[in-house]
Amino acid sequence: MSISVTGVSRRFGNTTALHPLSLEIAKGEMVGLLGPSGSGKTTLLRIIAGLETPNSGSIHFGDRDVTHVHVRKRRVGFVFQHYALFRHMSVFENVAFGLRARPSSERLSNAEIHDRVHHLLERVRLEALAKRLPAQLSGGQQQRVALARALAVEPEVLLLDEPFGALDAKVRLELRRWLRHLHEEFNFTSVFVTHDQEEALELSDRVVVMSNGRIEQIDTPQTLYRAPANRFVFSFLGETNRFAGEYREGRLHRDQAWIQLDKAGAPTSEVLLRPHELILTTAPDARAHLPVTVDAVSPVGSDVRIELTADWMDTPWLASITHHDFDRLRPERGGAFFVIPARWHQFAPENA
Numbered sequence: 236m237s238i239s240v241t242g243v244s245r246r247f248g249n250t251t252a253l254h255p256l257s258l259e260i261a262k263g264e265m266v267g268l269l270g271p272s273g274s275g276k277t278t279l280l281r282i283i284a285g286l287e288t289p290n291s292g293s294i295h296f297g298d299r300d301v302t303h304v305h306v307r308k309r310r311v312g313f314v315f316q317h318y319a320l321f322r323h324m325s326v327f328e329n330v331a332f333g334l335r336a337r338p339s340s341e342r343l344s345n346a347e348i349h350d351r352v353h354h355l356l357e358r359v360r361l362e363a364l365a366k367r368l369p370a371q372l373s374g375g376q377q378q379r380v381a382l383a384r385a386l387a388v389e390p391e392v393l394l395l396d397e398p399f400g401a402l403d404a405k406v407r408l409e410l411r412r413w414l415r416h417l418h419e420e421f422n423f424t425s426v427f428v429t430h431d432q433e434e435a436l437e438l439s440d441r442v443v444v445m446s447n448g449r450i451e452q453i454d455t456p457q458t459l460y461r462a463p464a465n466r467f468v469f470s471f472l473g474e475t476n477r478f479a480g481e482y483r484e485g486r487l488h489r490d491q492a493w494i495q496l497d498k499a500g501a502p503t504s505e506v507l508l509r510p511h512e513l514i515l516t517t518a519p520d521a522r523a524h525l526p527v528t529v530d531a532v533s534p535v536g537s538d539v540r541i542e543l544t545a546d547w548m549d550t551p552w553l554a555s556i557t558h559h560d561f562d563r564l565r566p567e568r569g570g571a572f573f574v575i576p577a578r579w580h581q582f583a584p585e586n587a
């Protein structure tokens with residue numbers, strides 16, 4: 236089921252939660268709504284769900300105009316951050332609930348309900364826990380029940396609001412992979428809200444980046460990361476180092492520090508750099524003169540993260556180098572190095 240959002244806006248008193256915006260979601264697509272707190276993600280999701288009415292615009296599911304259709308008649312499945320499982324019902328009964336609540340003309344037989352619920356519980360690897368009550372499950376298990384319950388009624392659209400927000404990092408990662416698999420198996424169209432960049436980039440076919448009630452960019456994770464539309468998207472999608480200075484003949488200067496920019500490029504007073512785009516060296520070269528001091532070293536994970544300070548910086552920089560380079564350079568707190576930018580990014584001031 237495709238979803239079309241056309242010219243949708245929403246105000247709450249004096250607050251404009253959504254400026255008029257449009258969005259096309261293809262059948263079977265998984266789309267993440269990503270943005271800082273207050274950017275309008277939940278409002279947009281709730282309008283798609285039918286839990287909130289827009290002040291203008293329309294929502295279509297396929298050819299069907301659902302703008303004024305009640306939430307119960309939209310055939311959407313929901314999963315929210317705070318598992319709304321029925322506490323007095325077993326896992327099995329929670330998943331079966333939507334099937335039993337159907338009007339009698341559409342209701343499945345007990346045997347059919349039994350089969351479907353067991354199939355779903357098997358898919359979420361909770362079959363052994365079918366008789367337990369929600370209170371006897373971990374948070375991650377409860378959220379898997381919530382997903383199974385949402386999928387039991389075979390919704391064409393699944394909407395998720397920060398579904399893994401309350402879980403610890405490792406469980407989140409597991410559930411993400413698992414949601415992706417279910418999505419491929421059941422082929423529903425899904426929209427989920429998150430403020431976690433990694434989650435959005437890992438799960439989504441396309442990501443909608445929002446700020447202040449507007450859509451900043453809609454693209455595949457790869458395009459978003461490689462070709463951000465503006466400074467906001469670039470900064471929001473990952474850690475950012477900033478070099479601000481005065482442009483003179485192809486170079487950006489700040490005190491004794493400078494970066495050589497493309498001579499053919501537009502003059503700018505600011506460039507942004509990702510941590511993995513910084514090369515740490517013991518001597519400057521023709522590309523840059525950026526003396527730095529090591530402030531902290533964290534050799535945890537696949538790369539080594541190094542905090543750098545210098546008088547010419549507004550805020551400390553973060554470099555991310557390979558363990559191989561770390562072993563070669565042996566940077567320690569207080570050590571003096573130079574940074575060479577392998578790449579940098581500049582954005583037009585109107586996008587700042």
Ligand SMILES: Nc1ncnc2c1ncn2[C@@H]1O[C@H](COP(=O)(O)OP(=O)(O)OP(=O)(O)O)[C@@H](O)[C@H]1O
Nearest residue numbers: 247250252270271272273274275276277278279430
């Ligand atoms: N029921 C409401 N009454 C008044 N203002 C609201 C209401 N719901 C949302 N807002 C306002 O609308 C704006 C967008 O809120 P929304 O919840 O959609 O943002 P969000 O991006 O989902 O944020 P978060 O990540 O914090 O949930 C905010 O300024 C919020 O305060």
